[in-house]
Amino acid sequence: KAGVTQTPRYLIKTRGQQVTLSCSPISGHRSVSWYQQTPGQGLQFLFEYFSETQRNKGNFPGRFSGRQFSNSRSEMNVSTLELGDSALYLCASSLVPTGRGTGELFFGEGSRLTVL
Amino acid sequence: GNSVTQMEGPVTLSEEAFLTINCTYTATGYPSLFWYVQYPGEGLQLLLKATKADDKGSNKGFEATYRKETTSFHLEKGSVQVSDSAVYFCALSRTQGGSEKLVFGKGTKLTVNP
Secondary structure, three states: OOOOEEEOOEEEEOOOOOEEEEEEOOOOOOEEEEEEEEOOOEEEEEEEEEOOEEEEEOOOOOOEEEEEOOOOOEEEEEOOOOHHHOEEEEEEEEOOOOOOOOOOOEEOOOEEEEEO | OOEEEEOOOOEEEEOOOOEEEOEEEEOOOOOEEEEEEEOOOOOEEEEEEEOOOOOEEEEOOEEEEOEOOOOEOOEEEOOOOHHHOEEEEEEEEEEEOOEEEEEEOOOEEEEEEO
16 A cells, blocks of 8 residues: 655745645555654654644744645644755555554654755 | 654665664653655655564564663674665654654665665
8 A cells, every 4th residue: 555645745934934844645544743853853753643633743933834634634734944944754544643553653754845 | 842863874785784773762651663764756654663671673684683671673684785775764653641743763875785
């Protein structure tokens, strides 16, 4: 079956702009998590959604937001972009919320955002 | 809070060499422990896991044993291949206060030369 699909794969924005990233989970998976990956900070948890509800949120400013739709697809939005937002944004899906299952997440290939 | 510390890379080995990547964790209670691998240009994928003390996770020749007494989960492989070149992430999963997330180490880049 198809894996986790993230779009777009690459994008370039300028400071002050906003960006929306999309994630389609594996069919049947209802939990979607987002992570930011940078060389300096590694993988940092952004948020997790399950059944259209945000279950958990990482330590990021309010400029970072997300949502999940009834078909489990998820979007994350970053407003007023800063240079430091340049990163690989990874989406991961699982059948059940993290902690209730095996802890296995299925990751997409990521969306690489460059802020100029 | 919960945290994971991995040995810093990069690690460069010759084919058929023995691999150890150290991972220690800080957590209250009994977390589940994982190793994820990220091949070039791809997302992360689960390599192996252990859910309780003394469990050994294994996959594709890699092994790691959950050591509660040393709070460690070191990754080992007896004979690495060029195709093992990737970034390896140690992670823990812990339910606390009704919320849950995977906490990852910063990753260790492994390069295996022929």
